[in-house]
Amino acid sequence: MSRPATGRPPALERVDEVTWRIARDERRGMRTDGIVYADETLVASLRGDPSLEQVANVATLPGIVGSSLGMPDIHWGYGFPVGGVAAFRRDGGVISPGGIGFDINCGVRLLRSDLSVADVRRHIARLADALFEAVPSGVGSRLGRKLSAGDLDAVMREGAGWAVGRGDAWSADLERTEEGGALGGADPSTVSPRAHARGADQLGTLGSGNHFLEVGYVERVLDNNAADAFGLAEGMVTLMIHCGSRGLGHQVCTDQVAIMDRTVGRHGLVLPDRQLACAPLDSPEARAYLGAMAAAANFAWANRQLIASHARGAFARVLGRPAESLGLGQVYDLSHNIAKFERHEVGGEEVDVCVHRKGATRAFPAGHPDVPATFRAVGQPVLIPGDMGRASYVAVGAEGSMRRSFGSACHGAGRNMSRHAALRALRGIDIAAQLEGEGIVVRAERRDLLAEEASLAYKDVEAVIGTAEKAGLVRAVARLRPLAVIKG
Amino acid sequence: MDAMTGRQAIRGHETLPHTADVGLRGWGSTMAVAFEEAALALGELTAEVAEAGRGGHMLDERIELAAGDLVGLAYAFLNELVGLIDLYGALRDTHLSEIGPSDDGWRLRGSARFLPYDGVGVRRRAEVKSATYHGLTVDRLDAEWTMTAYLDV
Numbered sequence: 001m002s003r004p005a006t007g008r009p010p011a012l013e014r015v016d017e018v019t020w021r022i023a024r025d026e027r028r029g030m031r032t033d034g035i036v037y038a039d040e041t042l043v044a045s046l047r048g049d050p051s052l053e054q055v056a057n058v059a060t061l062p063g064i065v066g067s068s069l070g071m072p073d074i075h076w077g078y079g080f081p082v083g084g085v086a087a088f089r090r091d092g093g094v095i096s097p098g099g100i101g102f103d104i105n106c107g108v109r110l111l112r113s114d115l116s117v118a119d120v121r122r123h124i125a126r127l128a129d130a131l132f133e134a135v136p137s138g139v140g141s142r143l144g145r146k147l148s149a150g151d152l153d154a155v156m157r158e159g160a161g162w163a164v165g166r167g168d169a170w171s172a173d174l175e176r177t178e179e180g181g182a183l184g185g186a187d188p189s190t191v192s193p194r195a196h197a198r199g200a201d202q203l204g205t206l207g208s209g210n211h212f213l214e215v216g217y218v219e220r221v222l223d224n225n226a227a228d229a230f231g232l233a234e235g236m237v238t239l240m241i242h243c244g245s246r247g248l249g250h251q252v253c254t255d256q257v258a259i260m261d262r263t264v265g266r267h268g269l270v271l272p273d274r275q276l277a278c279a280p281l282d283s284p285e286a287r288a289y290l291g292a293m294a295a296a297a298n299f300a301w302a303n304r305q306l307i308a309s310h311a312r313g314a315f316a317r318v319l320g321r322p323a324e325s326l327g328l329g330q331v332y333d334l335s336h337n338i339a340k341f342e343r344h345e346v347g348g349e350e351v352d353v354c355v356h357r358k359g360a361t362r363a364f365p366a367g368h369p370d371v372p373a374t375f376r377a378v379g380q381p382v383l384i385p386g387d388m389g390r391a392s393y394v395a396v397g398a399e400g401s402m403r404r405s406f407g408s409a410c411h412g413a414g415r416n417m418s419r420h421a422a423l424r425a426l427r428g429i430d431i432a433a434q435l436e437g438e439g440i441v442v443r444a445e446r447r448d449l450l451a452e453e454a455s456l457a458y459k460d461v462e463a464v465i466g467t468a469e470k471a472g473l474v475r476a477v478a479r480l481r482p483l484a485v486i487k488g
Numbered sequence: 489m490d491a492m493t494g495r496q497a498i499r500g501h502e503t504l505p506h507t508a509d510v511g512l513r514g515w516g517s518t519m520a521v522a523f524e525e526a527a528l529a530l531g532e533l534t535a536e537v538a539e540a541g542r543g544g545h546m547l548d549e550r551i552e553l554a555a556g557d558l559v560g561l562a563y564a565f566l567n568e569l570v571g572l573i574d575l576y577g578a579l580r581d582t583h584l585s586e587i588g589p590s591d592d593g594w595r596l597r598g599s600a601r602f603l604p605y606d607g608v609g610v611r612r613r614a615e616v617k618s619a620t621y622h623g624l625t626v627d628r629l630d631a632e633w634t635m636t637a638y639l640d641v
Contacts, residue, residue, distance in 0.1 A: 078620040078621075078622045078638070078640055079620075079621075079622070101640075102617035102618045102640045103617055194571050197575060198571065198574050198575060207615060208612075208614070208615040209614075209615060209641055247571075247574045250570075250617040250618055251571060253617075253618060254567045254570070254571075254618040254619075257563075257618075257621070258555075258560070258563065258564065258567075261556075261560060261563075261621070262556055262560070273621070273622070274559070274621035274624075275620050275621040275622045277621070418505040418509075418510075419505075419509070419510060419641070420503070420505035420510065421505060446613070449613075449614075488615075
C-alpha cells in the first residue's frame with residue numbers, strides 16, 4: 001500500500017557546516033532522522049528537488065538504523081534518491097530494490113599506467129578511435145555473439161573471476177576489485193528468462209547515458225602517501241571505466257520491484273512511495289531478490305573486467321607495446337549501486353546490517369578488514385567521476401565514514417539539470433568541438449546527444465568533494481583531467 | 489495540442505522533463521488509446537526511424553499481461569515494451585484488443601510491432617533502464633484517459 005506525500009518539501013535544520021537534518025517529526029511515519037551532507041551551494045541546488053522528500057520517505061521503512069542519508073551528490077531518483085544510503089537490521093529490516101537502483105552494480109574501474117601525457121598526446125585521436133572500436137558502446141550495444149546459457153550462468157556466479165581463465169584478467173585485478181569481483185549468494189535461477197535474453201550478448205559492452213570510458217591523467221596529487229599506495233603519480237595517464245549490468249541488471253530490478261509490489265500488503269508494509277516496494281529481509285521475496293541482485297552484480301563485474309581487457313588491447317595496439325609493459329594495472333573497481341550485509345556500530349553496539357547504497361560508494365577507512373591488504377594501511381580507494389569537461393577525483397575512505405555514513409561516500413558529481421533542459425540550454429552548440437578546443441578528444445555514438453552529458457548538466461565536483469572531505473567521509477588523493485572521452 | 493482551440497487533441501503524447509531522466513504522457517478517448525499513445529511516446533524516445541527505414545520488415549509480438557491494479561498494469565505494459573525494444577528494435581506501435589478488470593486485478597491483451605535496428609534508417613536513441621512507479625498514473629478526466637510515467641534512462 002502507498003501513502004501520499006504532503007506536498008510541502010521537508011525542512012532542513014543545519015547541524016554543522018556541511019550537515020543538514022530532516023527531523024523525524026517532519027513526516028508521519030518517519031522512524032529516524034534524515035541527514036544530508038551538503039555545502040551552501042549544494043543545498044541551494046536541492047531546494048524544490050524531490051530528493052529531500054525521498055530521504056524522508058526512506059526513513060519510514062521498517063528496521064532502518066542510524067539515519068536515512070543523502071551524500072553530497074544527492075539528486076532525484078526513484079524510491080531512494082540517487083546518492084542515498086540506508087542500513088536495515090537483519091531482524092525486522094527490509095530490502096528494497098529501489099534502494100539499489102535499476103543498474104545493479106553500476107560502478108567505476110580505474111586503471112593506471114607507466115605512460116606520461118607526452119607519451120600519449122600525439123596518439124590520442126588514434127587511441128580514442130581504437131577504444132571506441134574495441135568496446136561496443138551506445139544504446140543497446142551488443143557484442144554480435146551470444147553467450148551460451150551455461151556461460152551466462154557461470155558469469156553470474158563467478159563475476160570478474162570468469163574472465164581469468166579466458167586471458168581477460170591480470171592476476172592483481174581481482175584483489176583490487178570490491179568483493180574480489182564476485183558477490184556471494186548469486187542465484188541465476190532467480191533471474192528471469194527475459195533478463196537472460198537481454199544479457200546474453202551484452203557482456204563487454206558500455207551502453208549509453210552517463211556511461212563512459214575516459215583516458216585521463218593525474219593533474220595533481222593531493223595525498224602522497226595514499227597516491228603511492230594506489231600506484232598513482234602526477235602526469236600519469238589513467239583509464240576510467242563507468243558502466244553496469246546492462247539490460248540483464250535492468251530487467252532484474254524491474255522484475256523484482258513488480259514482485260515486491262504485489263507482496264507489500266501481505267507483509268503489512270505501508271509505503272509513502274510505491275517505488276520503495278520492499279520485503280522483510282527474512283522473506284522468500286528478499287532471498288530471491290538478493291540471489292538475483294548478486295547475479296546481476298557479478299555480471300557487471302565481469303562486464304567491466306572484459307571492457308578493461310579490451311581497453312588494454314587497444315592501448316597496446318596503438319602504442320605498439322604489450323599492455324604489461326605499459327603498466328596498465330588496476331587501481332580499483334567499486335560498485336555504487338548495491339546492497340551488502342556489513343557490520344557497523346549502531347548505538348554503541350556492533351550489529352549486522354544490510355546497507356543499501358544507491359549512487360553511493362563504499363568508503364572504508366584505513367585498517368578496515370574488508371579493505372584489500374595492499375591498501376589497508378591507507379584505506380579503500382574511492383573513485384568519483386566528475387563530468388567530461390572538468391575533472392574526476394580519486395579519494396580514500398576516511399574514519400568519519402564509519403561514524404557518519406555506514407562507510408559510504410558520494411559516487412560522482414550528480415546531475416543538476418534535466419536531459420531536456422541541457423539539450424535546450426546547449427541547442428546549436430557542438431559539444432564535441434568545444435571539448436576538442438580544450439584538448440579533450442570525444443568519440444560518441446550520438447554526437448548530437450552529448451549535450452545531455454555536458455558539464456553544465458552536472459554539479460561542480462569540487463563542491464561535492466569538498467563537502468565529502470569536510471564531513472570526514474573521504475580524503476582527496478588525486479585530481480584527474482580528461483584527455484579523451486568515449487561515450488555511448 | 490490543437491493549434492486553433494488550445495485544447496488537447498482526442499489522442500496524443502508528449503515527453504516530460506526530470507532531473508536525471510525523462511517522463512512521458514499519453515492520452516486519448518479510451519484507456520486503450522492512452523496506453524497506445526504512451527507506447528508511441530516510448531518508441532519515439534528510444535529510437536529514430538527515418539524515411540529510409542520505414543519500409544523494413546516488422547516483427548509482431550503478442551502481449552498478454554496481468555497485474556493487481558491499473559497502475560501495476562501500466563508498469564507491466566511499459567516495462568514489457570522496454571524489454572522488447574532492447575531485444576527486437578524500434579517500437580512502431582501497439583494495438584490493445586482488450587484492457588480491463590479481471591477476477592484478480594487488471595489484464596490486457598494486444599500486440600506490438602518493432603522495426604529491427606539497422607544503424608542508418610532505424611537508429612537507437614535513448615536506452616531506457618525501466619519505467620518506474622514514480623509519478624505513474626492512469627487517470628480519467630471527463631471523456632479523456634491519461635497515462636503519465638517516468639523512465640530511468
